[in-house]
Amino acid sequence: MATLTADTATKISTEGLSEFSDLRDALFYRLNVISAAGLFVDTYYPALSSSRADIASFYMPASAMPDGKPLPVIVYNGNVIPDPTAMQTLFQEQMPEARYEIQDYDCQVLNPHYIAEGTQGSSPASGKNMTILVTVSGHVKFGEPRAATMRGFSENFVLIPNPAAATNTRGKHIKGWLIQSQNFRLVV
């Protein structure tokens, strides 16, 4: 992939993309990836606070890596959570009230040409055949919001395209990206 500078990005957006096929792809991916990461951060954390019944829907279906290790990978303060349902149950039934403030997030394309095994993927022009690394830094208050202490956390995700979204022709609202890997750590 070519490097995009501010100049080329501006140039592309003003002069059209026809002559910059490589750059076009790159820009396409990066714009897509930022909006995907932003949307993810904007929906996932509120769900952890107030719609915990939706938590499992953010994850890829439970499956296994080629070597048999379970997917998605969910690690929470060093605890390996077996599957999305367990994660949701943990939050629904045991986790104290939690308020998150996202103070920083960043993202990178991890694999720009990704098609999940056994699927067709989206059309190449959609810019959705990729995986995304999202890193988040912020603070969280567990328990009584006014009494709780502010804990700094660091979390990262690998998002993969939702195959259901690729074949979704009925305009239903389906998440475009699902969590394949997640690691949460309280750091302060």
Next chain:
Amino acid sequence: MLQQPPPPTGPRASGRLASSRFPSRGGIQKRNTTPARVDKDGDLVMDQAGPNGRASVRGRGAAIRGSARTQRNSTSDPLGARTSRPTRTGIDPSAIQKAVLRGMGSSETAPRGPKSSLRNVRGRGSARPTDEAWDQITVKGFRQSKAAANPGGGISELIAFLERKATHPDTPETVKIKKSRLEGDALIISVRPEDTSKIERLNKFQFAGATLDIEVSRRKTVEALASNADSETPNTIEILKSVLSRRYNTEAKLLDLSQLGSDPELINIGMFSTSSRESKFFPALMKICDSIFTTAHAKEEAIVSVSLANNALTTIASVTTLSQTFPALKNLDLSNNKLKTLTALEGWRWKFRKLDQLLLTGNPIESVVPTYKDEIMKWYPTLTTLNTVRIRSLEDARAAVNGKLPIPVLGPSFRDEAAISETFVKQFFPAYDGDRTALVNGYYDAQSTFSISVNLSAPHAAEIKNHKLPGWEAYLRKSRNLTKITHTPSRMSRLYTGTESIRDGFTTLPITRHPDIMAEPQKWCIECHTIPGLPDPTGQSSSGVGGLMVMVHGEFTEIDVSTGQSTAMRSFDRTFVLGPGGGAGGIRVACDTLVLRQYGGYDAWQPEEENPTSIPTAQAQHQISVPAGFALSGPGKTEEQVQKEVLAVELSKGTGMTLEYSGLCLEQCGWNLEGAAVSFEQAKATLPAEAFVTS
């Protein structure tokens, strides 16, 4: 301030109707007494005690004499709170009271002053309201006023002035000066006791260019009372202290402030004779509580439970200071008040953050707001028991108290593959400190990406709170914090792709020194796991190849190259995605994201202790000796009695409590063994030694 009660008709008759005739917006009211004092602000409202209506017993400070002493003597009564009977706390404050009383062989339902002593007081103050009951106030200074030249020396002007100024513009009732007479330079006026404080407030007011000197010279009724008692003059504080100590149960750690309005000692000192005194009473009581304890901890230790039952409270406004004085209160009894809505409790919505048990039974809210229990449960996440019903597990409550997570903080989850991550991390950070160009050449390739973002608002370690925090100038132009950087070209340009670009990025960042991973492992939290779906460098697999996620949390110092001194200390979170490639060890860095934040220390990821607070599930059985025939059928014994004894033996075996205490505990829990066991767990720390079987 004061809604004027109608003239007293009959002491008892009007009193019984007090609350319905004079709806108050709040306050403590004594039952069965003469006119209710209602504070418009919803402040403390306690009915006066005496049957003599407005001519109630009142007084302050030195004016109080024999009556108080009489009352103190009465504290030796068996129902006084300083009972030697050990009681339990943490179950149900009113049940505790009952238990105490039962133990004392009384049929009373709540501790209070003995009726006989109350009658004595009434007997003394039984005069019908007459002018004998008026307070006398001395007003001086008016001779220097311009009005003194007026016909009559300005006296009528002065009286009109006092009445006008003392009357609150928002209240219908007016302050009337009943009588006045001149004594030299002083005007002696007589007013109703309710109005005394209003006149008193006018001290130092300007009247026609002169400063008035106003002093209460006689509180009639108190003097009348004192006249047939000795001359001891304890002050109000001492009396309130004695009230507190009488109402404090050491063993139960219970401060019983129920039925305050009928406390003879308080009535005697005229605590409830005016709304102004009433409104000051509870805050004063709380202040004294504060002054008794030198530390918040001592207070928390000494008073675990407070009862405000049977105070006719319509809101908590008048007693709101309780939450300031006892913020860590565990058990609160608000039963048998007139609390009707959640709004009436709103003032304590965010208070009592450690509340364990709450009693609201006997309040209209039960029928008016059927869902109040759900709401209260939300208000108090630590509450386990509401109206003696268990609403939440101890674990959940504990988690709420500490904000503690249901799953412990564990050490790093390091699930490496062929020591790839370990090798990488051990090489990466020394190289990042030493030779970044070589590092980039060794691990990064044309498709590698790197970005750095600065979290300016991250929480930082407590120990650096008062230090000047280092600035971020060297990083901000590179920061790709997407919550802050919204301009697309900036977002694009701040992502470094390829060796050359990443090298430029790395080498223009400040020089760093990371702690040695092997020497100071506690300063690092390094985790890793495998993931699929990385780009296949050979281009053969579109579903990708396996790789490793490596997450590193740690700290570094920045070094001033010219002096070698460290200039700033920061924390970082760095995430790498490692895949197969042409770099050192056959790997490449696919992605590298670096988050910088203020120094946050390394306590957060230190593994927690092994669940030290969990309650053992299987409890050892205690050896107890059961008296002959106990828990067995016998002549004259009902089957119910036998069952109860069986339960007591069971509980005793499980808890080590004596049979007597086990029985008490069971009775409070409706002879539910499980409930009793739970109550025991809650209260056991506060139980006296004699509650247990000696081993």
